[in-house]
Amino acid sequence: MQTEQHQSGADGAENHAGANVDEIMQKVAEHKGCGTSGGSGKASCGSGAGENDLPTEIWEKVKNHPCYSEEAHHHYARMHVAVAPACNIQCNYCNRKYDCANESRPGVVSEKLTPEQAAKKVLAVASTIPQMTVLGIAGPGDPLANPEKTFKTFELVAKYAPDIKLCVSTNGLTLPDHVERLSKYNIDHVTITINMVDPEVGAKIYPWVYYNKKRYHGVEAAKILTDRQLQGLEMLTERGILSKINSVMIPGINDEHLVEVNKAVKSRGAFLHNIMPLISAPEHGTVFGLTGQRGPTAQELKALQDNCEGEMNMMRHCRQCRADAVGLLGEDRSAEFTTDKVMEMEVSYDLEARKAYQEAVEKERQAVVDAKKAELAGLAGEHSDIKMLIAVATKGSGKVNEHFGHAKEFQVYELSTSGAKFVGHRRVDLYCQGGYGEEDSLATIIRAINDCHAVFVAKIGGCPKNDLKAAGIDPVDQYAGEFIEQSAIAYFKDYLDKVKSGEIQHVERGDAQIRQGALTAAEAA
């Protein structure tokens, strides 16, 4: 019914977003069917989407966007600036005394910036890291509960760094009030966190919302929130602004319901759905942490994502970054850009140099794609029901180029006769904090990748090698420095051959644990 209400707004929208919006949104709508039409074997067109899978107009919008495409996030970086500390709703997975638990690591308060400081930081980072293509404002509160700070920041960045794409994350409560303004600032995409479309479910997640000068509780609060979120989503779609939906998977509360959420947001034009695991360690002091609400296991999360994938694009590479994250995959560069340092930096923003650098990145990226295609040709005609997961240690550029003991996370790919498909990442950085080589950290790393048959690394010491083998995970260092997907397919071919010849037997692996905590500042995504 809301769809009808808002259709009348569509004419007005054209004035803002240009005439070809309808066309683009039409293509978005058509595109969403690709998951089902491709047959069960190649359901993914989301996280692994490439040039050939997407309509050109949309590809142009998203190709350098690390948060949109799993492939792009190997090559491009994003940053968040923490200009928006205020929030207008309360979530049971958030402890406002610190940061939002699901977008930020709790217990470490992000460095809050004024819009001017934020703009200077963006220029400083973009001049130092030419692959930085995206600025997101994602809190630590709700950026649209802080509209003045958020829009002022966008205005400054658009003026001084016009090539940087802008995006914003919101809980959606005030979204309908700001859609006009968002379309004026040429915001590339909006992320809305939607955890339910049923107020009864919502009441278990949100104790209250502050709306129209009042605090509402329980089901009433959740009803307001879901209505506003869906209305906002429809308004964005009408204006041709791409929308990504974030959902936090809370076992026993909204896990099954998220399939319904997926349908609801898809039918309103959402482009990408990102289902994230709940983070709820007791020490974070969130309501869910204190009530012992658990997060999903790796396999539960994957099963839900797989379940929704036939419906629309699924994003699987979100790192639940902190509100002040900076950098490219595998790097942690926030320490270089503290407010003190940034304010002292001489910044020369060289658009041409950035462009030239990014052209080189595109070449490198094409090489990855070509290598994968070439290797894939060798799998053609092969048919097997065997599917397996592998973990990869990488610091970017789509290569196996990280030492086992230095990996902050492992990227997980699913191998089958249709190729190598990215299905997620497993964070291990906190395990390794006490220095690696320690028995303890190794045991926790194994738990994090326990559902994988192999781990690809650039290098690995003898001890961890033996322990991995004992745990049934094959440590593979023969592809050091090579392209991930190409290597993975080659490995898989080899594996199938060995199974066929009876040299090895294929056994299923168990489940794995998702580490509790968000990414500090590394990586793209």
Place this chain on the structure above:
Amino acid sequence: MAYKIVKDNCTGCSACEPECPNEAISESKDGLFIIDPAKCTECIGHHDQPQCVAVCPIEETCVIDDNYPRYQAA
């Protein structure tokens, strides 16, 4: 008259500041927020609920300051 902000609880999130109809709330030097009791009207005559209380994410942070008599709308 007045509401006050319990310093130990305030996170400095700034949610309250723009909501106050009387501009009674401001940021102090330590980045936390304070209410000027001379300006606070408990939101009477403006809103059904005191806005700082309604928006503050931390319970028991914006509370009545008993040192002042209740505000009387003119």
